[in-house]
Amino acid sequence: MLEDEFPICKRTVEGKPVAYLDNASTTQKPRAVLDAVDRYYRTSNANVHRGVHTLSVEATEAYEGARARVARYLGAKDAAEIVFTRGTTEAINLVAYGSKVGPGDEVLVTELEHHSNLVPWQQLCLRTGATLRVLPIDDAGDWRLDAIPSLLGPNTKIVAMNHVSNSLGSVNDIATLIAAAREVGAVTVVDGAQRLAHGPVDVSALGCDFYALSGHKMYGPMGIGALYGRDLEALPPWQFGGDMVLTVSFDETTFNDVPHRFEAGTPNVAGAVGLAAAMDFLEAADLVAVANHERALLDYAVEQLSSRVRLIGTPKERSGVVSFAVEGVHPHDVGTILDTHGVAVRAGHHCTQPVMEHFGVPATVRLSVAMYNAAEEIDRLVAGLDDVRGIFG
Numbered sequence: 001m002l003e004d005e006f007p008i009c010k011r012t013v014e015g016k017p018v019a020y021l022d023n024a025s026t027t028q029k030p031r032a033v034l035d036a037v038d039r040y041y042r043t044s045n046a047n048v049h050r051g052v053h054t055l056s057v058e059a060t061e062a063y064e065g066a067r068a069r070v071a072r073y074l075g076a077k078d079a080a081e082i083v084f085t086r087g088t089t090e091a092i093n094l095v096a097y098g099s100k101v102g103p104g105d106e107v108l109v110t111e112l113e114h115h116s117n118l119v120p121w122q123q124l125c126l127r128t129g130a131t132l133r134v135l136p137i138d139d140a141g142d143w144r145l146d147a148i149p150s151l152l153g154p155n156t157k158i159v160a161m162n163h164v165s166n167s168l169g170s171v172n173d174i175a176t177l178i179a180a181a182r183e184v185g186a187v188t189v190v191d192g193a194q195r196l197a198h199g200p201v202d203v204s205a206l207g208c209d210f211y212a213l214s215g216h217k218m219y220g221p222m223g224i225g226a227l228y229g230r231d232l233e234a235l236p237p238w239q240f241g242g243d244m245v246l247t248v249s250f251d252e253t254t255f256n257d258v259p260h261r262f263e264a265g266t267p268n269v270a271g272a273v274g275l276a277a278a279m280d281f282l283e284a285a286d287l288v289a290v291a292n293h294e295r296a297l298l299d300y301a302v303e304q305l306s307s308r309v310r311l312i313g314t315p316k317e318r319s320g321v322v323s324f325a326v327e328g329v330h331p332h333d334v335g336t337i338l339d340t341h342g343v344a345v346r347a348g349h350h351c352t353q354p355v356m357e358h359f360g361v362p363a364t365v366r367l368s369v370a371m372y373n374a375a376e377e378i379d380r381l382v383a384g385l386d387d388v389r390g391i392f393g
Contacts, residue, residue: 002372005030009372016342019377024166024321024368025346026216027197029278033220036277037270048269049243049260059269066272067259070226073279074211075202081232083259084272087225088193089116091212092160094227094262095189096120098235099158103129107158108151108186110135110143111358112165112172115351117191121160130157135177137358141168141313148180156186163201164194167350167366168313169298169321178208193217197282197370198319199291203228215271219370220278224271232258239264290371291319297369298322301378308385312364323350323364326385329392331363337391338365341384343377 003009008028011018020028040062046055048063068079076082085091097120101107107121111134125132133151136144152159159181164171178188189210195201197218203211209231215224229235237244237255241264246254255261282290301322305311309324326334335347346366349356356362367381 005032006372007031007034013342013344014340016380019341019343019373019380021367021369021373021377021381022344022346023197023370023373024194024217024350024366026222027219027370028372029221029274030219030281032281033274033277037221037274040270040273045270047266062273063267063269066276069276069279071228073196073201073283074213074228075204076228077204080257080259081228081230083227083229083232083262084267085212085225085227086223086268087214087216088191088212089214091210091225091227092117092189092191093120094238095210095212095229095235096124097238099124099187101125101128101130101157104155105130105157106133106153106155107131107160108133108135108156108181109160110162110172111137111354112141112143112168112170113160113162113352113354114166114191114193115353117160117162117189118354121158131155135161137170137355139359141165141170141315141355143170143172143177145173145176148177152180152184152186154184156181156184158189159186160189160191162191162194164198164319164321165313165315165352165355166194166321167352167355167364168315168323169318169368170313170315171317171319174208175206178206182207194320198287198294200287203230215275215278218278219281221271221274224268224275226275227262229259232262235262237261237264241265243267285371293371294320294369294373297373297375297378300375301367301369301381304378304382305385308382309365312359312361321366321368323366325361325364326388326392329388331365333392334365334385334388337388338381338384341380341387343381343384345381 044058046059048060071079188208193214211228216222244261244264312323331347
């Protein structure tokens, strides 16, 4: 039983079993992850790369073993291509900080981006005089692929894209955009935060330069993420301190090899251990079966909601998410009333204000599913929406 795998599923809210439909924000954690983190702290807690005593050696082995696990999960060729970060946001900022562009250069983002994959590039352009360009979406919430030829050229240096939209659930054709970017010699950066809990990824096959992820979006702990980099040597260090150096004097400093030069200070060893456990759990769960289950839930949700609310975005392929608006009712009010039914959804602009602007709404209600959700929870959400209409007329 999945309820036994995820202890929080036994939680009640307002006297009702929680129907947690806010998984695009963060997923709940299985016992395998909770146990792995607890076991690390109880048996092997020590700093890494620094000590010769047993606990330090065990912690180092666990940390570097987690790095190798992430590499295997992503299809990277070598563990040295993986940098641990606090999450997708920090991973993207690391790449943006080290990117070299200037006047006359162009950075392409898409209209679907989370602010974490928009603002760093916008600020890079403002600092350097480069130009930010935007690949638009259509009214279904899919990329306008026909616009790619007019937006990519010899001046394009960076192309940043999300794999799956966090606000609409659009599954984006990143392979096409990556291939087009490579033809003009542009570096590609993929925000994979919303993808990895729902299906496998092979970064080597995709040919992207960078791929960023967050552990907490894929049943792992908060505060841990990773960056895959095909050529990390091209990036300069961006934080300075212990463990990212080889030699230090008052005259000069030499830096550690990649990926360690990007991991200054004491790392989140427990988080890395928990992330590795989450990846083990996901692979054991059969991602194809999980994806089919989630797709059936989303289809059912769309069927139940389409006559009751305004669906925001109808992408060709959807993963994880359905966004909607209730006419005449602010999404925050909808979310608050649903909470009285024990139903947890997200209400807001989902850190995608340009997407909201495209659809002419200030915010949406977003339901997002995971492997532990069931059709009965969609029914409870629909019943809660009936309550919303009763209250607001």
